[in-house]
Amino acid sequence: MSADFTEFLAPGPVPRRLEASPASVDWALVRRLHEVTATALAEELKRRPTLSTVAQQELARTLVQDGIDELVRTRMRAGQVVPTPDEERAIAEAVIAAQFGLGRLQPHVDDPEVENIEAHGHDNVWIGYADGRDVRVDPIADSDEDLVRQLQHIAARLGRAERTLTTASPLLTMRLPDGSRLAAVIETVSRPQLVIRRHRIRNVDxxxxxxxxxxxxxxxxxxxxxxxxxxxxxxxxxxxxxxxxxxxxxxxxxxxxxxxxxxxxxxxxxxxxxxxxxxxxxxxxxxxxTGERGPDGRRLxxxxxxxxxxxxxxxxxxxxxxxxxxxxxxxxxxxxxxxxxxxxxxxxxxxxxxxxxxxxxxxxxxxxxxxxxxxxxxxxxxxxxxxxxxxxxxxxxxxxxxxxxxxxxxxxxxxxxxxxxxxxxxxxxxxxxxxxxxxxxxxxxxxxxxxxxxxxxxxxxxxxxxxxxxxx
Structure with a gap:
């Protein structure tokens, strides 16, 4: 018997060239729908501050579908190509992931074969799989600035406590809802850096x-x-x-x-x-x-x-x-x-x-x-x-x-x-x-x-x- 932790799955070949993930979503449209949805949710939370996360997600799905329906009607009137049902579902899920999850990172985090995710800027993204492969995939944001905004959104919403990623606090380490560990750095590096380490196997003896x-x-x-x-x-x-x-x-x-x-x-x-x-x-x-460090060097x-x-x-x-x-x-x-x-x-x-x-x-x-x-x-x-x-x-x-x-x-x-x-x-x-x-x-x-x-x-x-x- 071997004592090789990589043998949880059959090994696969190491790619000789870069591979791209099969993403075909209109990300500009996703961004616009996300902005509209986030604004509407914020207004609703002002009226109903105790609205549960589940209720927020249901409301968001309704708002997103309304936006897609309006898009389809507008394009049909103009004689333009309308999204297919599969494309509509992909757009809706991408908006929900942007609002409540990890945005374009979400499909990679949901993949049970993924062990590590690394991003050296928004467009140099690598996925480490359980079989030992490292694969380059599509960008996870429109720009480095957009990636930083996404990370700030994640830090504020998905941790056990609200976190910040700013010029004053350029280092971020947090646990994601699925148990993965996210680490990010800005300002002290030339481009935003991100690493997510997933814990695929938990109940093991x-x-x-x-x-x-x-x-x-x-x-x-x-x-x-x-x-x-x-x-x-x-x-x-x-x-x-x-x-x-x-x-x-x-x-x-x-x-x-x-x-x-x-x-x-x-x-x-x-x-x-x-x-x-x-x-x-x-x-x-x-x-x-959180906040500034006190005289003893510790944060509040x-x-x-x-x-x-x-x-x-x-x-x-x-x-x-x-x-x-x-x-x-x-x-x-x-x-x-x-x-x-x-x-x-x-x-x-x-x-x-x-x-x-x-x-x-x-x-x-x-x-x-x-x-x-x-x-x-x-x-x-x-x-x-x-x-x-x-x-x-x-x-x-x-x-x-x-x-x-x-x-x-x-x-x-x-x-x-x-x-x-x-x-x-x-x-x-x-x-x-x-x-x-x-x-x-x-x-x-x-x-x-x-x-x-x-x-x-x-x-x-x-x-x-x-x-x-x-x-x-």
Whole structure:
């Protein structure tokens, strides 16, 4: 079996030339209808401020259809070509998407095969598909200025709280209603930049990943035992490696009745949207605040990850799972792992499992000026039990595929020589780079206690039989 996250779908060829999406909508007409509809809705909301979103959408559809009907009558009187029924439906949906959704981006977000959307200006737009293809598609706006207006509209309407994208606030990161993450930048770049990362697979566990040939059975059994044994786990890898997907699968191995806190800058784990698996999850999401920064450097209403980690400790939760460690929240998380019952987890950008300790120690010192390197490394060594690293190999530039796979599982065994954490490579890269058993964990008894069979760590149990025989 392979441990390749790209094998959720059969791989497809990498295009040799640019491809265009089959869009044939009259966008100038859509823009005019949208302006008329938005104005009419604004007037209606002044009269009925409690009008629900559903009622607004129904009213908008009526207004749009009225506008299309008037267009058809005008063109018929002038002897001009009128839109077909299919074109009418496409125009109506485009107007509704512009008012209540993501405009021209909406069809791409609705496509279940799309993983990433990138725009370098309004007309240089690329779609990343689940099978590894990157395809250039039609413009998503009439101009860069129009794209900025669309992003401002999205920020004001679709987030959990109203956001802004202006000269004073040129950076935008937000969660879209479907759970995707949108990031945009203006002013500090030559053209507006936009990235949308979608979370295609949510309700997934380790058995699912094995069935999809995403990880091997021995590794799945070991990770399942690690969760049951309440080991503190850090999942590492590069951008887009699949860290959140793996963390979500690990979380779905938790007992259904366990009380869990998830803490994220923007909801990505989405465990609270799986009530059958996680009926007692407490989902925390940071808030960036609004307006100008105060004397303390914070915006009004800002709530940081650090504050949420501290708040989680008084919420009667048995585990704390932090979506991604990026800054000063590293230190309170390490304190939670070090002092709690165990079983916490997070993701971290790092180029290898061993490099994760350097990253975490630096983040701890960045967040607390009084933390010395010795203190940081000692605390990390005391708090962390396992580091699971996902590697990415991108061969698309030579006509191949992008491969994402678990390559290392490292156990932390306290402080070693030189004040750095002592580690055991439980799983190490095999001949093809994917993780194969290397050494028994020092704390093997903890895993056996929760039902783990040590024979899963023997070469005869995996695809590496024979090839890894000399490792032991």
């Amino acid at each position: 380790l058995d699912d990943l094995v069935g999809l040939r995403a990880i091997d059975r021995p590794l799945a059994e070991f990770l399942r035992a690690a969760v049951r044994a309440r080991k503190n786990i850090v999942v590492t890898g590069g951008q887009g490696a699949g860290k959140t997907l793996l963390l979500r699968a690990l979380a779905n191995e938790l007992p259904v009745g366990e009380n869990l806190a998830t803490i994220e800058k923007h909801f990505e784990l989405l465990l609270h949207e799986l009530p059958d698996r996680h009926p007692r999850v407490v989902p925390f999401e940071a808030r960036e605040g 209403g800002e709530v940081t990850l650090t504050e949420l980690v501290e708040q989680a400790l008084v919420m009667n939760v048995s585990r704390v799972w932090l979506g991604e460690v990026r800054g000063e929240e590293a230190w309170p998380l390490i304190e939670v792992m070090e002092a709690g019952e165990g079983g916490s987890a997070c993701t971290l950008h790092a180029r290898s499992a061993h490099h994760a300790f350097e990253r975490l120690a630096n983040l701890c010192m960045r967040g607390r000026a009084a933390v010395t390197p010795e203190h940081a490394y000692r605390s990390c060594a005391s708090a962390i039990d396992l580091i699971v690293h996902i590697s990415t190999v991108d061969e698309r530039w030579i006509g191949g595929q992008r491969h994402r796979f678990i390559s290392q599982v490292v156990e932390c065994n306290g402080i070693g020589e030189g004040g750095r954490p002592a580690v055991t490579d439980v799983f190490a890269p095999g001949p093809d780079g994917r993780a194969v058993p290397e050494h028994d964990p020092v704390d093997l008894a903890d895993y056996v206690r929760v039902g783990f069979d040590p024979h899963w760590l023997r070469p005869s149990h995996g695809r590496w039989a024979g090839a890894a025989g000399g490792r032991r």
